[in-house]
Amino acid sequence: MPATKSTKSKRKETQKNLSSHENKMTRHAEFAGTWYPDTADECETVFKQWEQSFSQDNITHSLIGGIVPHAGWFYSGKIAYEVFFQLQKSRPSVSLFILFGGHLGKSDSKRIMIEGSYETPFGELSTETTLAKNLVKNSSFFIETENNFYRDNATELQFPMIKYLWPKTKIIVIGMPPTFETLSLSQMIHEVLIQHNDTLFIGSTDMTHYGPNYQFTPMGKGFSGLNWTKDVNDAQLLGLIEKSDTSSMIAMANDNHNACCIGSVVTAMECAKLSQLITPKILSYTTSYDIAPDNKEPLNFVGYAGVVF
Numbered sequence: 001m002p003a004t005k006s007t008k009s010k011r012k013e014t015q016k017n018l019s020s021h022e023n024k025m026t027r028h029a030e031f032a033g034t035w036y037p038d039t040a041d042e043c044e045t046v047f048k049q050w051e052q053s054f055s056q057d058n059i060t061h062s063l064i065g066g067i068v069p070h071a072g073w074f075y076s077g078k079i080a081y082e083v084f085f086q087l088q089k090s091r092p093s094v095s096l097f098i099l100f101g102g103h104l105g106k107s108d109s110k111r112i113m114i115e116g117s118y119e120t121p122f123g124e125l126s127t128e129t130t131l132a133k134n135l136v137k138n139s140s141f142f143i144e145t146e147n148n149f150y151r152d153n154a155t156e157l158q159f160p161m162i163k164y165l166w167p168k169t170k171i172i173v174i175g176m177p178p179t180f181e182t183l184s185l186s187q188m189i190h191e192v193l194i195q196h197n198d199t200l201f202i203g204s205t206d207m208t209h210y211g212p213n214y215q216f217t218p219m220g221k222g223f224s225g226l227n228w229t230k231d232v233n234d235a236q237l238l239g240l241i242e243k244s245d246t247s248s249m250i251a252m253a254n255d256n257h258n259a260c261c262i263g264s265v266v267t268a269m270e271c272a273k274l275s276q277l278i279t280p281k282i283l284s285y286t287t288s289y290d291i292a293p294d295n296k297e298p299l300n301f302v303g304y305a306g307v308v309f
Contacts, residue, residue, distance in 0.1 A: 030151050031156050035071075043160050050078045050085075051085060059086060062276070065200050065201035066306070067202070067205065067268070067307035068083050068158060070101070071206060075292070076288075082306050083307065084158075094169050095169055095199075096196060098171070099162075100202065100204065100263070100265075101154030101264050103261060104261075106179055108175075110141045111142045111144055111174065114127065114132040114133050115127050120160045122164050125169075127173075128172050131172060131196065135174075174267070176267050177263050201269075203268030204261060207233075207237065207260075208256075208303045209260060210226070213300040221297070221299060226287065229301070230303065241282070242282065269309065272309055281307065287302060287304065288304070
């Protein structure tokens with residue numbers, strides 16, 4: 001289908017902006033020291049503690065990606081790190097990560113940083129510039145810089161884990177809204193990476209945000225809301241993930257509010273499916289209430305899941 005005038009205009013604007021981002025830049029960490037430790041020694045200590053509780057059973061099939069949560073490490077860091085830990089066991093040497101995140105709305109633009117690096121306690125995590133620039137040639141993106149970007153915990157909280165386990169890897173970070181454009185973008189990414197087989201795809205999302213603070217209490221307060229969140233609302237989406245039913249995920253998440261960044265999950269899974277047959281496996285699931293119940297009835301809480309595929 002030929003591009004509309006509006007689409008052509010957006011692409012021209014994207015190409016016009018490419019020349020203005022030629023200098024090396026570093027995106028400074030926004031959440032270090034609060035949502036996660038800001039030194040390499042502290043991060044490594046946490047990682048080693050978490051690793052002691054992980055299953056040492058080998059996953060028999062080759063992995064190509066996963067789904068990670070993104071609350072502060074106190075709540076969901078261990079779940080996210082287990083995903084990366086299992087991926088590293090399957091793929092100890094990976095040259096490229098494509099990380100999808102972004103708490104974006106349906107009307108928001110896709111976002112990308114096409115060059116530069118991201119600050120982590122283990123050193124800078126560099127963008128794969130050539131491939132990132134190829135991605136923006138055929139699709140419209142808002143191009144981020146170190147001074148003009150979306151403050152996104154969904155992606156930043158993963159950077160130290162990636163840099164620690166794959167010190168030499170590069171990354172492309174994409175903010176993806178919850179729309180069906182995920183399908184066409186996945187195909188385009190697949191075509192750009194057709195000669196680059198050494199890639200892992202990660203989608204970052206938390207699950208149901210329940211309670212008055214989130215203006216979402218369909219089952220009332222207390223344990224009725226918590227049990228419904230775990231056994232029904234989040235379980236339904238995890239069921240689709242296990243089946244790789246990406247075509248149903250966006251509609252479900254938009255209707256049921258059981259994923260805050262569903263566009264990132266679907267795009268990661270679609271990219272993976274275009275590369276190889278995937279068999280999603282849920283490694284863990286919990287809620288913020290289960291982690292810190294504080295001897296009170298549930299009021300406001302969030303679901304977290306870790307998945308590999």
